[in-house]
Amino acid sequence: MFGVLGGDRGVEKTTITAHTQTHRSKEFSWPFWPAVPLYPYGQRRTLRTEVVKDTIWTFDQLQGILYVVVPIRMTVVRLEAGGLLVYSPVAPTPECIRLVEELVSRHGEVKYIILPTVSGIEHKVFVGPFARCFPAAQVFIAPDQWSFPLNLPLSWLGLPARRTQVLPTDSGKAPFADEFDYAMLGPIDLGLGPFEEVAFFHRRSRTLLVTDSVVVIPERPPAIVSLDPYPLLFHAKDQASDPIQDTEEQRLKGWQRIALFSFYFRPSALDVTSTWQTVRDAFQAPDRSRRAYFGLFPFRWKNGWRQSFESLRRGGQLLVAPILQTLILNRSPRAVLDWADTVARWNFERIIPCHLEAPIEQGPQAFRQAFSFLEEGAAGERSLPAEDFAFLREIEETLNRTGITPPAQRS
Numbered sequence: 131m132f133g134v135l136g137g138d139r140g141v142e143k144t145t146i147t148a149h150t151q152t153h154r155s156k157e158f159s160w161p162f163w164p165a166v167p168l169y170p171y172g173q174r175r176t177l178r179t180e181v182v183k184d185t186i187w188t189f190d191q192l193q194g195i196l197y198v199v200v201p202i203r204m205t206v207v208r209l210e211a212g213g214l215l216v217y218s219p220v221a222p223t224p225e226c227i228r229l230v231e232e233l234v235s236r237h238g239e240v241k242y243i244i245l246p247t248v249s250g251i252e253h254k255v256f257v258g259p260f261a262r263c264f265p266a267a268q269v270f271i272a273p274d275q276w277s278f279p280l281n282l283p284l285s286w287l288g289l290p291a292r293r294t295q296v297l298p299t300d301s302g303k304a305p306f307a308d309e310f311d312y313a314m315l316g317p318i319d320l321g322l323g324p325f326e327e328v329a330f331f332h333r334r335s336r337t338l339l340v341t342d343s344v345v346v347i348p349e350r351p352p353a354i355v356s357l358d359p360y361p362l363l364f365h366a367k368d369q370a371s372d373p374i375q376d377t378e379e380q381r382l383k384g385w386q387r388i389a390l391f392s393f394y395f396r397p398s399a400l401d402v403t404s405t406w407q408t409v410r411d412a413f414q415a416p417d418r419s420r421r422a423y424f425g426l427f428p429f430r431w432k433n434g435w436r437q438s439f440e441s442l443r444r445g446g447q448l449l450v451a452p453i454l455q456t457l458i459l460n461r462s463p464r465a466v467l468d469w470a471d472t473v474a475r476w477n478f479e480r481i482i483p484c485h486l487e488a489p490i491e492q493g494p495q496a497f498r499q500a501f502s503f504l505e506e507g508a509a510g511e512r513s514l515p516a517e518d519f520a521f522l523r524e525i526e527e528t529l530n531r532t533g534i535t536p537p538a539q540r541s
Contacts, residue, residue: 200355243264390435
C-alpha cells in the first residue's frame, strides 16, 4: 500500500509496507474526533508536500460530511533564523507529528503556531492538541475568538493559556515580522459571532497563505481524497441501485459532484428524492451496509451537472466560495475590498489556501479580481449560474427574516 505525497511539484513519496492493520490504525489515529465529528472520524491520513525546496511544506488531511469530502491543509514555513512557523494546524495524528518532527530534525523546532480564523471550527479544534505536541511553540490567534452556544475562555477550548496570545493589530510588532506581513479581514458581524481571517505573506518565498477566502477547484480529485476513494465512488452513483465501481471515470465523476455539493449544498442539477422514495430505493441497493448508509441515496442528478461543475471551476481561476459570497462577505463589502486591496499590494507569486488545490500559481491581480463580485453595480455571482445559487439564496432569506444574521450591504 502506498501514497503519493502531493502533486507534480516537489513530490515526496512514501511506501507503507509490512505494516499491520493495527499499526496503521495507530499511525492515523485521531481520538478526539467526537469534538467535531467529521469524516473520516478517528482515522486520518496525512500527505506532506514540499512546495518550495527546504522552505515550505503542506500537510493535507481529509474531512467531510455524508462523504462530501475535501482536503484541509496545514502549511509549515522554515524561518530564516532557524525553526518553523505552522499556519492553521491539522489533526496531530502520530503520522502527522512524525512528518513534522522530520522537518524539526533538519530545520529546528516549531517556534510559532498560527490560528488564522475565528469561525472555522474545523481549523480551531486542532490548535490546542497540536500545540501540546510542541510545548516550546508560541501560539498566535486571530482576534475576536468566539464559541457557540457558550462563549468559553480560550483555555477551555484547549489552547495553552501561558503560550497563547492574540496577533498584534500591527504586523510589524509580531516576533516573526522580519519574514512575514499579515492582514486581518474582519471582524464581519454574522449575528452569532464574527467572521475573521488573517492572510500571511512570506516575503522570502513570495507566498501568500490564506484560510477560506479564495480557492481553486481542481478538475480531478486531489491526492489525499484519492487515498480513500469510497466517497468518490459513492457520489458517482446515479441511483441507489447502482453498484460501486472503482474506475478512473467514476472517481472523476464522484469528485466533480462532491465539489458541487461542497459549494452550493444543493446545486440546480440536483434533485432530492422524497423520504418515501428514498426508503423504497434503498431496498434495491446492492449494498445495504452501514458504510453504504444502509442503501439510502436520496439524490438524482440531472444531465446538466457537468456544465455546472465547469462553470463553478471557471477553468482553474481563483474563486470566492459561493457560501462566502452569499452569506458572509457581502455583509461588509467595503471592508472586504479594502482587505483585498491590501493583500494585492504584496508581491506574491503563489497562494496556499487551507482547502482544495495548492499551491496556486497566481498573483495579486488574480487575487483581487476574485473579489470583484462585491463592487458597486456588480452581480454578486455574475460569473456563476444564478440558478445554482437558489438554495443559498433561500438560506439567506431565512437568516434575514429571522434576524439571525444582518442583511447584505452595498459596497
